[in-house]
Amino acid sequence: MAFFSVENINLLGIAAAVPRNEISNYDYDFLNESERKLLIKTTGIEKRRAVLNSGITTTDLGMAAAEKLLKETNTSKDDIGILIFISQTPDYLLPASSILLQNRLGLSKSCMAFDINLGCSGYIYGLSVIGSLMNQAKIKKGLLIAGDISSISAVREDKSVYPLFGDAATATMLEYNTQADKMHFSLQNDGSGYEAIIVREGGVRKPLTKESFLIEDLGNGVSRAPRNLELNGMDVFNFSVTEVPANVIEFLRETSTTVDSYDQFIMHQANLLMNETIRKKLKFPAEKVPYSLSKYGNTSSASIPLTIVTELGKKVSGNVSFLLSGFGVGLSWGTVSLKTHNLVCPQLIEL
Numbered sequence: 001m002a003f004f005s006v007e008n009i010n011l012l013g014i015a016a017a018v019p020r021n022e023i024s025n026y027d028y029d030f031l032n033e034s035e036r037k038l039l040i041k042t043t044g045i046e047k048r049r050a051v052l053n054s055g056i057t058t059t060d061l062g063m064a065a066a067e068k069l070l071k072e073t074n075t076s077k078d079d080i081g082i083l084i085f086i087s088q089t090p091d092y093l094l095p096a097s098s099i100l101l102q103n104r105l106g107l108s109k110s111c112m113a114f115d116i117n118l119g120c121s122g123y124i125y126g127l128s129v130i131g132s133l134m135n136q137a138k139i140k141k142g143l144l145i146a147g148d149i150s151s152i153s154a155v156r157e158d159k160s161v162y163p164l165f166g167d168a169a170t171a172t173m174l175e176y177n178t179q180a181d182k183m184h185f186s187l188q189n190d191g192s193g194y195e196a197i198i199v200r201e202g203g204v205r206k207p208l209t210k211e212s213f214l215i216e217d218l219g220n221g222v223s224r225a226p227r228n229l230e231l232n233g234m235d236v237f238n239f240s241v242t243e244v245p246a247n248v249i250e251f252l253r254e255t256s257t258t259v260d261s262y263d264q265f266i267m268h269q270a271n272l273l274m275n276e277t278i279r280k281k282l283k284f285p286a287e288k289v290p291y292s293l294s295k296y297g298n299t300s301s302a303s304i305p306l307t308i309v310t311e312l313g314k315k316v317s318g319n320v321s322f323l324l325s326g327f328g329v330g331l332s333w334g335t336v337s338l339k340t341h342n343l344v345c346p347q348l349i350e351l
Contacts, residue, residue, distance in 0.1 A: 002187045003254050006131040010180035012141075012173040013073050013344030015065040016309040018049040018166070018296065019056055020350045025163045030156065030221065039163055044272025048166035048297035050151040056351055058089050059097050061169035062145040063104055064349050069143075069171045070105075072346045077106050081139035083113040084130045086122040086146035086301045087169075088329070089153075090115060101145060112139075119197070120268045120328025121187075122146055122301030124336050127172075127324075128185045134176055144172040148300035150229065153199055157215060157223035161231050164271065166297035170305035173344075181339040186251040188243070193331040196235040201226040236328065240274050244327045245281040251335045259284055262323040262337070264312065269293045269303035270328060278325075300328075309345050316343040 024047050025040055040046055051057075062085065070077065083105075085098035098113040107113075112133070118125050126144045134142050147169025154162045201212040212227040224230065244267075252258060259265075265284045267275050269292055279289050290311035292303070299306055304324050308316065320340050327333035 004185055006135055006183045008135045008176055008178050008180055009131040010175050010177040011340050012175050013069050014172050014305045014308055015069040015346045016170040016306045017061040017064040017349035017351055018168045019051045021050050021052045023048050023050050028163055030159050042273045044293040045297045046294045051149055051167050057091050058087050058147045058149050058169050059091050059101055062147050064351055065169055065171035066105055066143055066145055068346050068349055069173050072344050073173050078108050079141045080107050080111050080143055082142040083111055084126055084144050085115045086118055086126040087148050088117055088119050089149040119300045121326035121332040121334050123304045124326040124334040127336055131183055138176055140176055142174045146170050147302040150300050153229035155224050155228045159221045161229050164298050166299050168299040168302040168306050170302045172305055183336055183338045184255050185336050186247055187334040190331045196232045197329040198230050237274055239331055240327050241277045243333055244278050247333055248282055248335055263321045265289050265323045266304050266307050268326045269298055310348055313345050316345055
């Protein structure tokens with residue numbers, strides 16, 4: 001376990017953006033009525049947002065969130081010294097989407113910008129990277145943009161994936177402040193489980209061919225092409241309910257804190273059964289664990305900040321002690337504790 005702390009960094013605000021297009025799992029016709037009810041009960045996902053054929057990308061959503069946050073926090077664009085983009089659905093293979101965002105947002109050429117290719121744990125890892133760099137270089141303010149357009153990788157015929165994922169992007173504003181509370185991090189990975197969540201073709205190891213787009217019936221109501229997202233639900237479930245509680249328990253021990261030390265415990269929004277199993281193992285009271293799953297599904301790296309914006313909103317106007325936990329594709333997982341003071345959370349943006 002990589003356990004460390006970051007000093008002098010404060011979260012100023014979080015904004016989130018989603019596509020206007022809404023998809024209901026109650027209308028998912030690849031399942032019968034009883035199967036749909038069971039799916040919704042176990043996953044907790046009733047609706048999701050998807051870009052569909054709108055042409056909207058992750059950077060479009062992230063830019064909208066960032067512009068809103070710049071305005072709401074009254075931040076000069078010249079003060080932004082770093083921009084990190086966390087996503088597994090970039091605009092292009094190259095150049096980096098962060099550099100496109102630096103230009104589109106009108107940030108200074110002196111603004112450091114780069115991408116990090118992470119999914120479900122990405123927000124935790126992103127906070128650790130941007131916080132560490134800002135502290136080391138004493139950068140005045142920074143933007144962490146995290147999100148994914150996961151719907152482009154899911155095929156409607158695959159009932160193991162299609163009903164789960166939604167599209168979203170978020171922007172988090174951070175500032176260098178010597179009076180800020182420390183952020184504490186615990187980060188872990190296990191690459192031996194890389195096949196649990198994977199898109200097999202489209203990279204350098206397995207480039208796209210005509211066959212990459214051919215949908216194959218794999219049985220048990222699952223059909224997909226090699227370029228589509230593949231999810232081994234049982235492997236992901238077993239990993240999550242084992243490793244995540246262990247990570248958090250060790251984190252609490254390292255930080256000499258308890259469940260009672262935190263006002264809110266925000267998990268990556270994977271699925272309700274999985275998350276509730278983790279919550280109960282850790283004995284966090286339900287009122288401290290908000291969910292955005294029912295309305296937005298699994299939004300990958302955006303899920304934690306999206307949940308803060310949509311489910312807490314004005315509740316974070318005072319002093320709030322957070323414990324955040326991200327886990328999934330990689331396999332990769334991590335925990336962070338942080339305190340916010342009058343966090344700015346503008347209303348959800350729809351594009």
